[in-house]
Amino acid sequence: MSEATRILSEFCENIAYEDIPQDVIDRTKLLLLDTIGIIVRARHDSESTDSLLAGIDKLGMNDGNCSVFGDTQNYAPAAAALINGTLAHSLDFDDTHAEASVHASAPIIPAAIAAAQLTGASGRELLTACVVGYETHIRLGEAVGAADHYERGFHPSATCGIFAAAAAAGKILKLTSEQFRYTFGIALSQSAGSMQFLTDGAWTKRLHVGQASQNGLMAAFYAHEGFKGPEEAFEGKWGFFNSYSSAAKHDRATEGLGKSWKTMTLGVKPYPSCRYSHAAIDGILDILEESNLDTNSDIKIDVGLSKRGYGIIGNPLDQKQQPKSIVDGQFSMPFSAAVAFKKHGLVWDDYRECLDDNDTLELCKNINVYIDDEAESFSPENMSAKVKIHAGDESYERFVQIPKGEPENFMSGDEFLFKFNSLCAPYMTDGDMARLSDSILSLESRNNIAEALFSA
DSSP states (O other): OOOHHHHHHHHHHHOOGGGSOHHHHHHHHHHHHHHHHHHHHHHHHOTTHHHHHHHHHHTTOSOSSEEOTTOOOEEOHHHHHHHHHHHHHHTSOSOBBTTTTBOOHHHHHHHHHHHHHHHTOOHHHHHHHHHHHHHHHHHHHHHHOHHHHHHTTBOHHHHTHHHHHHHHHHHHTTOOHHHHHHHHHHHHTTOOOBGGGGGTTOSHHHHHHHHHHHHHHHHHHHHHTTOOOOSOTTTSTTSHHHHHOSSOOGGGGTTTTTTSOGGGGOBOOSSSSOGGGHHHHHHHHHHHHHSOOOTTSOEEEEEEEOHHHHHHHTSSHHHHTSOOSHHHHHTOHHHHHHHHHHHTSOOTTHHHHHTTOHHHHHHHTTEEEEEOHHHHHTTTTOOOEEEEEEETTEEEEEEESSOTTSGGGOOOHHHHHHHHHHHHTTTSOHHHHHHHHHHHHTGGGOSOHHHHHHOO
16 A cells, blocks of 8 residues: 555655745746736636625625735635635636646645735745645646546546645644644545536536635644544545545655656646637637638638547537536637637637627537547647638648647746736736735745735
């Protein structure tokens, strides 16, 4: 039997800021900037936010000493983690990992920030905690096996994310390795997230991640106060690997831990749609840039994806061609392709405009999605796609192996700032945006997280 729980717990206790390479620290700051910008926009624009906050109010969780980005209200710590975590995933614009198929930051950052606000932690402590969360989240996703996990109906961003949130919060609390083992054991009983939302565009996918953040935070505090959880959370007979997968690769959870930094393998999203659609969007935009295609002409588009991507955004095709909601649109390859073609891009505001646009919806019917052998050959390491656009007697084809935002094709610092500013601009002044982004990008010099992030 592996000792994944013990090894991960010892790593979480022992890793220090000084042990983390500078490029990993710099990447983590960009991931924080990306996530916080998304939270600000989702606080105001996500269609599920009002009902979420109303529920929090009814439960009496709207009075405390923790903050939500884009909000002047203070909340109980668990509520702040829940809200920030849900908002971070509400636009489906947050970072991803191709092989593990997880959105890493959304459960981790809110739990770490809530714990940091409660303890008066420094910027260096927050950055270290986030790295601990990333290293845990990605490794668990790789170990449990995304394909098998999805087949069982689980949402890995949440099922793995609760352990990552717990690890990040536990690092802020300075847990011992024994307490980390208990924390993971407590989190095991709350590891959840069903893919059933795909059938009707429900809002539960984003809530999964918020609950993972909330419950991970709570698990860490319970363990900190002496509550005991089972000590073999991952490798045990009824542990995570054996209960949530039929072919988990236990060694992947600890391989290269502390030497090979999985944080650097995260990708970020230039478009607010399922990551599996991005290579195709890149291909469409590349064709448009190099051709004289008229976006009003009679067009047919074929999009080839990997099996995993096809199962999430391409099947059943007739349903994907008729999105009814923002969630439907985010997980529809035909809709993402149609918008990208019509608008020469895809931004968050396009959903409200294009979901009711007859021309866009008619184009969706002319977009076919299939499993492409070449895209499949690069899966799961890459979310590749092949695009072929037919315009009368002419056709244009592109194969995109690595979509924009992946580690090998990463966004620049300026591109991160552009995305952050474009998300926040409707609800923050230029000065407030500049102060907040400057604080995030200089976190290692900040002595108090609450002052650095919530007094901008």
